[in-house]
Each structure stands twice: as C-alpha cells, then as structure tokens.
Amino acid sequence: MTANKTPNKAFPVSWDQFHRDCRALTWRLNETGPFHAVVAITRGGLVPAAIVARELGVRVIDTVCVTSYDHIRKGELKVLKGISDATAKLGGGTGKDLLIVDDLVDTGATARVVRSMIPDAHFATVYAKPLGKPLVDTFITEVSQDTWIYFPWDLDLAFAPPLRDGAA
Numbered sequence: 001m002t003a004n005k006t007p008n009k010a011f012p013v014s015w016d017q018f019h020r021d022c023r024a025l026t027w028r029l030n031e032t033g034p035f036h037a038v039v040a041i042t043r044g045g046l047v048p049a050a051i052v053a054r055e056l057g058v059r060v061i062d063t064v065c066v067t068s069y070d071h072i073r074k075g076e077l078k079v080l081k082g083i084s085d086a087t088a089k090l091g092g093g094t095g096k097d098l099l100i101v102d103d104l105v106d107t108g109a110t111a112r113v114v115r116s117m118i119p120d121a122h123f124a125t126v127y128a129k130p131l132g133k134p135l136v137d138t139f140i141t142e143v144s145q146d147t148w149i150y151f152p153w154d155l156d157l158a159f160a161p162p163l164r165d166g167a168a
C-alpha cells in the first residue's frame with residue numbers, strides 16, 4: 001500500500017484460486033528456467049514457493065526472511081535472514097539461475113531489498129500492484145494499488161450479510 005493509505009477494495013483469494021494461479025505462474029516460469037534453487041520471501045512467499053518448486057521439480061528451497069507489514073499498516077522493513085552461503089554459491093554470488101518467489105508485490109519495497117541481495121535472480125510473484133510491477137520479472141494477476149489482497153491462510157469462513165443489508 002502507498003504510505004499507509006487504507007485500501008478501499010478487497011480481493012479475496014480462495015485456496016483453489018491460489019493453487020490455480022501458482023500453477024499458471026509455473027507455466028510461465030517453465031519457459032525461463034531451469035533454476036538451481038527457489039528462494040521464498042517469508043512468510044507469504046512460502047506457500048507459492050512450495051507449489052512452484054513442486055511443479056518445476058526444484059528440490060533446493062531457501063528463505064529470505066523480511067518483515068514490514070502489521071496487517072495493512074506498513075512499518076519499517078527489516079531483513080531477519082538472508083540467503084544461505086550454499087544457495088549464494090549455487091547462484092554464482094549474484095543469483096544467476098535462482099528463482100525468488102513471493103505472493104505479491106505492492107509498493108516494491110520488499111522486492112527492491114531482496115533484488116539488491118541477488119540482482120541476477122529471476123523474481124516471480126503471483127499478484128502485482130502497479131507500483132511494484134516494474135520490479136517483477138514474471139507475475140500472473142495485476143490488481144489496482146488501492147486493493148488489498150486477502151490470502152486464504154489469513155481468512156476464516158464467516159457469515160456474509162445479504163447484499164441488500166449493505167454487504168459489498
């Protein structure tokens with residue numbers, strides 16, 4: 001989100017939809033690889049990374065651990081863990097033939113930091129917003145900047161009021 005503005009549209013994603021979108025992402029990535037390893041940006045990138053790695057037959061999965069949002073509030077970006085020496089070696093030090101996976105790119109702040117660690121890696125996300133889109137090599141679905149994406153692991157089944165009672 002841009003500078004803590006409240007998003008006014010919601011884009012809820014079901015597990016089925018997310019799985020389908022991850023497989024669609026893999027179809028595109030399959031034309032770009034092969035990749036030596038997948039680097040998941042935690043935590044949101046862990047789920048698509050597992051699906052993409054499974055489809056691409058990649059067995060080496062590493063993490064870059066970054067924190068910045070507290071629900072929709074954007075805070076200071078902190079890198080808690082970088083890639084391992086073994087993964088860095090696989091990518092020749094610059095990330096060549098490594099695949100970075102995240103669930104989405106929003107402002108691009110997270111992508112910018114991780115890209116700077118391994119600039120030659122291929123960066124893939126399932127969803128992208130316009131501000132972050134230029135930092136991503138491959139993505140599947142674009143949503144507007146004022147949309148908040150709700151992932152299935154952050155949701156629960158709940159009663160939805162009828163439309164005539166003011167439901168969106």
Ligand SMILES: O=P(O)(O)OC[C@H]1O[C@H](OP(=O)(O)OP(=O)(O)O)[C@H](O)[C@@H]1O
Nearest residue numbers: 042043044068069105106107108109110
């Ligand atoms: O493009 P940006 O504005 O940097 O936002 C994108 C990042 O925000 C979310 O992660 P978050 O920091 O919420 O942590 P999480 O993955 O643990 O949910 C999302 O998973 C991306 O990693």
Ligand SMILES: Nc1nc2[nH]cnc2c(=O)[nH]1
Nearest residue numbers: 001069106147148149151
């Ligand atoms: N779940 C979720 N996390 C985000 N982090 C930055 N933007 C978003 C978003 O739209 N949805």
Ligand SMILES: [Mg+2]
Nearest residue numbers: 042043044045
């Ligand atoms: Mg994240």
